[in-house]
Amino acid sequence: MFFKIFRIIFFANLLPLLILADASADSNDITDRFKLSGFGTLGVVSGGDEELGFQRDWSRGNSPVFDEDFSVKQDSLLGLQLDARMTDNLKGAVQLIARDRLDNSLGKSVEWAFLGYDLTPNTRVRAGRMGVDLFMLSENRNVDFSYLWARPPVEFYGPIAFDNFDGMDMTHIMPLWDGDLRFKVFGGVSKNNTITGRTGESSLDLKPLYGASVIWEDNTWLARISLASGELDSSNVALQPLLNYLTLASQTGWPEAASISEDLELSGKSTYYYAAGLAYDNAPWQVQSEVNLIESEYDFFLPVISAYVSVGHQFGPVTPYFLAALAKNTEDSGSLNSAPSQWTPLQKELQGIKDSYELDQKSLSLGFRWDIHYDLALKLQWDHHWVKQGGSLWYQQTGVEGERTLDTFSLNLNFVF
């Protein structure tokens, strides 16, 4: 149903444009009916080692960067947005993003497509496909021009493989002290999020997905808290042989295999996100910090707490910054009980999968953003990562053991138009 709504909104926005493309020629009319704008990044990144491939987030497993190779595919993208204004109260937008992804169909390229209606000057409802307001940057994580760093901190934003959902949201804004308080509630479904990992390629849905956020901001401070919950639904064809073996094992001497098989099933299990953030932006200082906890009923995804703090100082058009981030499981993956000897290889494989979800990582980054022009910024960033266990933020084909350090170098050109 949501897809239908989204399709209707998509065409409701696009078709009038094609018909009325030259209808707004009157230069004195300042209330444009349509406006086309865009953003993009031309970026090159080098990082990874022989076993751990760098990826910007879990949805970029299409082109991991191994062994300090270079890639332009991780960060480069182009976004186009068409804003439509039907009346003072009724507005819509369609955003398309071209970037490297496993499924590059038009459907996946549509980042947003929604209609918004102002119930009152302070209350807006929207319907269609929209960004998920999970963390401070989750709605604009692709718009690299809008923040200081080369990309949102991987320790924090890496495990979020979905950008949008099809559904509805409602926002209310009211003055409070010297600033404004903004409430938002949202609900819908987030579908066809492709993630790649040790168990192959999975298509992950969150249905339903719902949540709420409260934000207070004035001209220098922004404080926010948010929570969200989604029920997982997944199809992972690559997992099927493993499940078949588990069924067989449960009938031939390893009864525990039946419960492991249930543990491996994602569908029907809920995941929970809790987050808080604080930002201070008052020239020349730019400070930002967030903390979140992700929990899941899916035993293989261990609870993870992550946080970062960033400090930037502006010198004219150049803003050097420092960023520290960490992500850590609050419990370890545990060991499977030993299996009868004929099933030991299967047990080892399962333990490997379990361990590959482990996460214990810290990083320090140094970089600068240079605003070359009002619509063009250049960023250079160096990250040094300390990775213990699992390394699940990285792309990996085989399990990894022990501690290691990795470096990532990024050079980005960000623009808006």
Added chain:
Amino acid sequence: MCFAADVLVIVNQANEVSSLDKKQIIDLYMGRYQNFPNGEAAFPLDQPPVSEIRTIFYQNLVNKSVAQMNAYWAKLLFTGRASPPRVMTDSLAVKRAVRENKGAIGYIDSVDLDKTVKVVGRAD
């Protein structure tokens, strides 16, 4: 007594709003509210990106450079929250648009002020 940095905020003569304080001007130019305090829809106008008056206006209002404002607007625009002020070619175009649109709001150097528009505030 006219200084280059004397930036006046102007609206249409028929606009019922008689004055805006600094926060109200910021609210409209930062996209937090899309309406005047009386509930009428507001259409903020900007000066050209490379112009002294735009630099001074945002410096005085929110202590941000034009590039920083652009980064701020990239977030609002591309998350679908609000659209940035419409960019006009110069102060003459700002005044003309304010004269011809009841909901328009703009800013100009005080030396460019004339009787065709109404001053409701200043950015200093």
